[in-house]
Amino acid sequence: MTGQLSEQFLALSVDLTAFGETDLLGTGLADDYLAKARAACGDEVVTALLNAHRAARADAAGHNGSPDRNRLDRALRHRIFSDDRLGPVARNVIKLWYSGTWYGLPPEWTDCYGANAAAETSTVTAASYQEGLLWRAIGANPPGAKAPGYGTWAEPPRIEPRYLKRAAK
Amino acid sequence: MTAPTIANRDDLISYLHTAMALEHATIPPYLTAYYSIRPTTNSDAAHIIRVTAVEEMLHLTLAANVLNAIGGKPDLTRPGFVPSYPAYLPDGEDDFTVDLRPFSPEAIETFCKIERPGAAPGVRARLVPVPEGSSSLLVSSPTVEGMRFYSIGEFYEEIIEGLEKVEAVDPELFCGDPARQVGPEYFYSGGGSVIPVSDLDSALQALRFIADQGEGLDSGIHDADGELAHYYxxxxxxxxxxxxVGDDPDAPTGPPLSITWDDVYPVKVSARLTDYPLGSELAAAARKFNAEYGAFLALLTKTFNGRPNLMQDAVGSMFRLRDEFTRLVRNPLPGSGGLNAAPTFEIPPVSWSDPDASTTADEMAEATW
Incomplete structure (x- = not known):
């Protein structure tokens, strides 16, 4: 059961963060983040989010199994990001992966949907700051952690070529 | 008495190439165990393994300095420099191999065997025959076919005697360009200070340091500086x-060490690329690690061939490899029955070019040991 939830959460996270499964599992924190989202918002909301993601994937299913990127983008906006209940949670899951912090949801959300724990801002584990995807996205090490070696600060950030503007011709 | 296996400078160069390969070969097993430990757990064990691995990196650099001092040209990119794991151990036994293992009692058992103090019962036993069918030996004699050493300590003792003997008849032995030495200004926080080698005295100092820090040929559990040898x-x-200090080797009396063997990513033992699902994202990550490791070895080769200032860049590469390493070991390896992935250290051929440091035909031939 947990295994299936983990897989669904991972699939959702791949579409939300634009990082691959290997990168997300490589943080060692996927299950911690799922547990954090469930503890903050409750199982019902998390299950609804995962179901909405599956439905969006189904909407966008292409002929050969891989989704049509434009249709997936539209389906995610339609079913998740424009939804009053699921949208803020999905945005929070993105922030969770990128920063390692659960940012408290606004009172408007908790007033409507309960789950008061969701309003509290908190880190997940001692490792979640340094494993934040934001550091990889900007090609830098998390300050104070993951020492990069003497003098490496004099080098430009190592950003994967696929993310550079000039690569997107 | 076994005939000495080192007669001249070429023999010494062969031995020192082997010494570099040997020092390097211990590092992937140590790092696999180290990075398999879950973050914030097993800090005592993690510290012990990490310090040892870093000291092997110092030993690799010292061996390169001695090789450079006698006019050799270090090459970490030659075929066979990185062994194919599991590889046989050099201590005269043929019933076990060195694997890439997660932190476990089996891994520690292997590490003790690698670092075992091994004064041979007599010089006669320093070289022992290679068992039939063994192909991946870490320490074999590069000059005498089919023989290998009783222990790593004995291997270095052979080089030390060889250096003394050859230097006595060839005063020009230490003809290497001093600018090729990696000195302490380029090598930091690496398990002791690096010794530039310019003559017999400094060469012996460097090699004895390696032997003492690793196995302690006969010096007891602590060396002269009060440092505990790797084996202990x-x-x-x-x-x-x-x-x-002063403990009996079989009865330590210091504080207890806390170990939780379960706080470990269960990485597959000596994983190969063929264990990864064909065409998967994970397989691509494993291949990327190997390619980047190959590029790193090429960078070290340049560092050891007249550009010691590149060591700083090489250290940056090591930290990036660390991050790739930890990313792999946290990924489940599909189809492995619940095990995790790990780097395979199957290094694709890399070329490095430096017009000043071409490898001679003789050295190329030796590369096939």
Whole structure:
């Protein structure tokens, strides 16, 4: 059961963060983040989010199994990001992966949907700051952690070529 | 008495190439165990393994300095420099191999065997025959076919005697360009200070340092500086207790060490690329690690061939490899029955070009040891 939830959460996270499964599992924190989202918002909301993601994937299913990127983008906006209940949670899951912090949801959300724990801002584990995807996205090490070696600060950030503007011709 | 296997400078160069390969070969097993430990757990064990691995990197650099001092040209990119794991151990036994293992009692057992102090019962036994069918030996004699050493300590003792003997008849032995030496200004926080080598004295100092820090040929559990030899550091993990100065090797009396064997990513032992699902994202990550490791070895080769200032860049590469390493070991390996992925150290051929440091035909031939 947990295994299936983990897989669904991972699939959702791949579409939300634009990082691959290997990168997300490589943080060692996927299950911690799922547990954090469930503890903050409750199982019902998390299950609804995962179901909405599956439905969006189904909407966008292409002929050969891989989704049509434009249709997936539209389906995610339609079913998740424009939804009053699921949208803020999905945005929070993105922030969770990128920063390692659960940012408290606004009172408007908790007033409507309960789950008061969701309003509290908190880190997940001692490792979640340094494993934040934001550091990889900007090609830098998390300050104070993951020492990069003497003098490496004099080098430009190592950003994967696929993310550079000039690569997107 | 076994005939000496080192007669001239070429023999010494062969031995020192082997010494570099040997020092390097211990590093992937140590790093696999180290990075398999879950973050914030097993800090005693993690510290012991990490310090040992870093000291092997110092030993690799010292061996390169001695090789450079006698006019050799280090090459970490030659075929066979990185062994194919599991590889046989050099201590005269043929019933076990060195694997890439997660942190476990089996891994520590292997580390103790790698670092075992091994004064041979007599010089006669320093070289022992290679068992039939063994192909991946870490320490074999590069000059005498089919023989290998009783222990790593004995291997270095052979080089030390060879250096003394050859230098006595060839005063020009230490003809290397001093600018090729990696000195302490380029090498930091690496388990002791690096010794530039310019003559017999400094060469012997460097090699004895390697032997003492690793196995302690006959110097007891602590060396002259009060530092615990690698073998005894690992024994502490078996006893679950630290040594105090003056302890009997079989009965450490220091504080207890806390170990939780379960706080470990269960990485597949000596994983190969063929264990990864064909065409998967994970397989691509494993291949990327190997390619980047190959590029790193090429960078070290440049560092050891007249550009010691590149060591700083090489250290940056090491930290990036660390991050790739930890990313792999946290990924489940599909189809492995619940095990995790790990780097395979199957290094694709890399070329490095430096017009000043071409490899001679003789050295190329030796590369096939």
């Amino acid at each position: 550091r690992f024994r502490q993990l078996q006893f679950g207790r630290y040594y105090e």
